Amino acid sequence: MGPQTTTAGGTAAGPVRVVLVDDHRMFRTGVRAELTDAMAAGGVPVCEFVGEAPDVDTAVAVIRAERPDVVLLDVHLPGGSGNGGVDVIHGCFGVETPTGAPVRFLALSVSDAAEDVIAVIRAGARGYVTKTIGARDLITAIRRVADGDAVFSPRLAGFVLDAFGAAAGEIAEVDEELDRLSAREREVMRLIARGYQYKEVAKELFISVKTVETHVSSVLRKLQLSSRHELTAWAMGRRLL
Amino acid sequence: MPTPYEPATHGRPPPGLGPEPGPDAGGYALPPGAPPAPAGGARPERAPRPPLVRARSRGWTPGVSAAVARHLGISVRAVRLGFVLLTIAGGAGIAAYVFLWALTPEEDLTIDPAAGAPAQPLPERRQWGVVIAVGVVLLVVGAVLVTPAVGGSGLGSVLVPLFTIAVGAIVAWSNLDDAQRSRWLGSGAGRYGWMRVALGAGLTVAGILVLVTRGASVSAAWDALLAAVAVLVGALIIAAPWALRLWGDLRREQVAAARATERADIAAHLHDSVLQTLALIQRQSGDAAAVTRLARAQERELRSWLYDGPQGSQSTLAAAVTEVAHDVEDVHGVPVDLVVTGDRPYEPHGAALTQAMREALVNAVRHGRPPVTAYVEIGPDGVEAFVRDRGDGFDLDAVPTDRLGVRQSVLGRMERHGGTARVRRRDDGTEVELRLPPLDGGA
Numbered sequence: 001m002g003p004q005t006t007t008a009g010g011t012a013a014g015p016v017r018v019v020l021v022d023d024h025r026m027f028r029t030g031v032r033a034e035l036t037d038a039m040a041a042g043g044v045p046v047c048e049f050v051g052e053a054p055d056v057d058t059a060v061a062v063i064r065a066e067r068p069d070v071v072l073l074d075v076h077l078p079g080g081s082g083n084g085g086v087d088v089i090h091g092c093f094g095v096e097t098p099t100g101a102p103v104r105f106l107a108l109s110v111s112d113a114a115e116d117v118i119a120v121i122r123a124g125a126r127g128y129v130t131k132t133i134g135a136r137d138l139i140t141a142i143r144r145v146a147d148g149d150a151v152f153s154p155r156l157a158g159f160v161l162d163a164f165g166a167a168a169g170e171i172a173e174v175d176e177e178l179d180r181l182s183a184r185e186r187e188v189m190r191l192i193a194r195g196y197q198y199k200e201v202a203k204e205l206f207i208s209v210k211t212v213e214t215h216v217s218s219v220l221r222k223l224q225l226s227s228r229h230e231l232t233a234w235a236m237g238r239r240l241l
Numbered sequence: 242m243p244t245p246y247e248p249a250t251h252g253r254p255p256p257g258l259g260p261e262p263g264p265d266a267g268g269y270a271l272p273p274g275a276p277p278a279p280a281g282g283a284r285p286e287r288a289p290r291p292p293l294v295r296a297r298s299r300g301w302t303p304g305v306s307a308a309v310a311r312h313l314g315i316s317v318r319a320v321r322l323g324f325v326l327l328t329i330a331g332g333a334g335i336a337a338y339v340f341l342w343a344l345t346p347e348e349d350l351t352i353d354p355a356a357g358a359p360a361q362p363l364p365e366r367r368q369w370g371v372v373i374a375v376g377v378v379l380l381v382v383g384a385v386l387v388t389p390a391v392g393g394s395g396l397g398s399v400l401v402p403l404f405t406i407a408v409g410a411i412v413a414w415s416n417l418d419d420a421q422r423s424r425w426l427g428s429g430a431g432r433y434g435w436m437r438v439a440l441g442a443g444l445t446v447a448g449i450l451v452l453v454t455r456g457a458s459v460s461a462a463w464d465a466l467l468a469a470v471a472v473l474v475g476a477l478i479i480a481a482p483w484a485l486r487l488w489g490d491l492r493r494e495q496v497a498a499a500r501a502t503e504r505a506d507i508a509a510h511l512h513d514s515v516l517q518t519l520a521l522i523q524r525q526s527g528d529a530a531a532v533t534r535l536a537r538a539q540e541r542e543l544r545s546w547l548y549d550g551p552q553g554s555q556s557t558l559a560a561a562v563t564e565v566a567h568d569v570e571d572v573h574g575v576p577v578d579l580v581v582t583g584d585r586p587y588e589p590h591g592a593a594l595t596q597a598m599r600e601a602l603v604n605a606v607r608h609g610r611p612p613v614t615a616y617v618e619i620g621p622d623g624v625e626a627f628v629r630d631r632g633d634g635f636d637l638d639a640v641p642t643d644r645l646g647v648r649q650s651v652l653g654r655m656e657r658h659g660g661t662a663r664v665r666r667r668d669d670g671t672e673v674e675l676r677l678p679p680l681d682g683g684a
Contacts, residue, residue: 132576154580154614154616158580161618162583190616190618193582193616193618194614194616194629195612
């Protein structure tokens with residue numbers, strides 16, 4: 001299936017072309033092996049590794065050359081101006097895949113620190129998962145990010161609820177308000193924080209999976225654009241503003 | 242079952258783990274240049290003696306005699322007598338005393354009466370009495386020495402200024418002891434310290450002037466004073482750049498030393514935690530469950546050390562539920578993914594919820610399949626906790642009695658505290674929901 005990838009229309013047809021950026025060679029090898037095994041077991045080659053990089057500068061070069069659909073991006077990386085994954089995202093601004101879609105980033109990190117997570121999300125990553133994620137969940141996440149949807153780990157959902165004051169009961173009057181979550185978005189975030197998959201969230205709230213994805217994407221947008229105090233404080237901590 | 246791993250240290254490692262040099266390495270022997278300790282003439286031996294350090298704030302003497310006595314294990318009286326005898330026999334006692342004073346480090350010691358030292362300083366009134374008596378005696382002696390009628394003019398005109406210089410120097414230096422404590426007048430009794438320095442310097446300068454201009458007129462003394470000040474100012478101007486650079490170097494060195502200490506702390510912590518765990522993992526590499534548990538416990542410990550800072554008292558609900566989740570993880574070796582939002586003080590209702598949540602978690606890791614996830618939301622509308630596992634689901638009627646008992650203890654506990662508990666069976670597992678109403682008086 002490999003040779004067809006460059007001509008695959010959009011992301012739904014062929015395998016997702018993935019670049020893996022992490023400074024630990026052992027981790028890169030492990031992820032590749034795990035995903036390859038999982039895909040072999042599943043019978044469908046969902047993604048294809050087209051490159052990897054151990055630091056910021058190599059990563060930017062590889063991504064600009066390969067123009068992958070999805071970049072699996074470690075938050076902490078050597079090189080660049082010292083901001084790790086954030087520098088990679090900034091360095092690849094405007095790079096598009098051969099089919100014209102933007103290159104999408106999925107943050108993959110061991111860090112639980114709020115400012116790290118918020119920093120890569122605000123820089124433009126489409127999602128955040130921890131490195132302890134299972135292979136099948138990771139494949140789902142890659143697929144989802146390639147389709148332009150957002151991927152939240154339970155912990156990121158917890159951060160969001162905290163940061164937007166949703167846990168304390170602050171709810172947006174209108175959905176468009178950037179500094180607060182809507183009631184529905186809050187429900188979705190709460191269920192994700194409880195460890196629900198999108199499918200389960202949809203079932204629980206009697207909505208479609210597509211609607212769940214829409215809500216999550218909307219939360220991601222708010223996370224990236226909001227000027228809410230907690231978010232900006234976190235971002236300031238990483239000298240992003 | 243292998244021994245459970247115990248994290249060696251939870252917060253920062255205690256000071257002293259790092260390779261800092263001992264605080265008073267020089268205190269165990271007489272400083273070089275100091276004359277042999279007087280009484281008995283016996284050189285102190287290194288082995289079992291207490292270090293030669295002076296106790297802080299021991300009255301109005303610098304505590305040299307007591308320090309020597311403690312170090313040599315003889316009575317203070319004997320040491321004092323030795324000093325006095327040496328002083329009479331040519332003044333060596335004074336030199337020895339001053340050297341010892343200048344070179345003996347000062348520390349906070351708890352004085353035990355058994356050491357032979359007077360345990361309590363003199364009461365204040367008596368202290369002042371002593372000071373006044375000594376002053377009067379000195380005045381009389383000085384007057385006698387200076388007054389030509391008594392025949393001591395020649396000697397007195399040298400001795401009195403010398404004595405003044407000595408007293409001034411002692412007063413100024415005595416401030417050093419305190420300054421070590423308050424980091425060069427940085428805080429505390431700063432004003433008093435400056436006064437002492439000024440008084441000491443004034444006495445010393447006056448003594449020097451009197452000594453130098455002995456027998457000359459007042460105007461000559463004035464000229465000498467002006468000349469001295471001019472020379473001093475000139476020296477200051479010349480020395481200023483060097484002094485500044487020296488100061489800068491000193492600061493840089495201090496910063497570097499602080500960094501080195503920090504690095505040593507980190508190294509010590511990593512050694513106590515990560516390296517030990519890695520060693521354990523290598524030894525138990527055959528036991529997958531043990532390896533997972535060790536890795537997980539170590540990861541958590543390191544994470545909390547890196548991101549949470551020193552562990553405080555577990556006085557909030559969020560901290561309490563986190564601790565419970567970690568406990569369950571450690572005991573059963575199944576990872577628990579916990580997310581907590583919000584926080585509130587730890588009180589009996591919260592404690593009940595924490596206990597109920599522990600039961601639910603234990604249930605989940607025992608009967609369900611990982612991943613076990615838990616979410617606790619602490620808000621103004623109360624507390625909600627969810628514990629979820631991915632078991633095959635179970636028939637509520639067919640559950641073993643122990644599990645039913647657990648469930649009732651969860652339910653009963655929550656209801657006693659005005660909350661609710663619900664067990665939901667899902668397609669792929671079970672979810673326990675615990676709810677608490679808001680605290681009274683809460684928003």
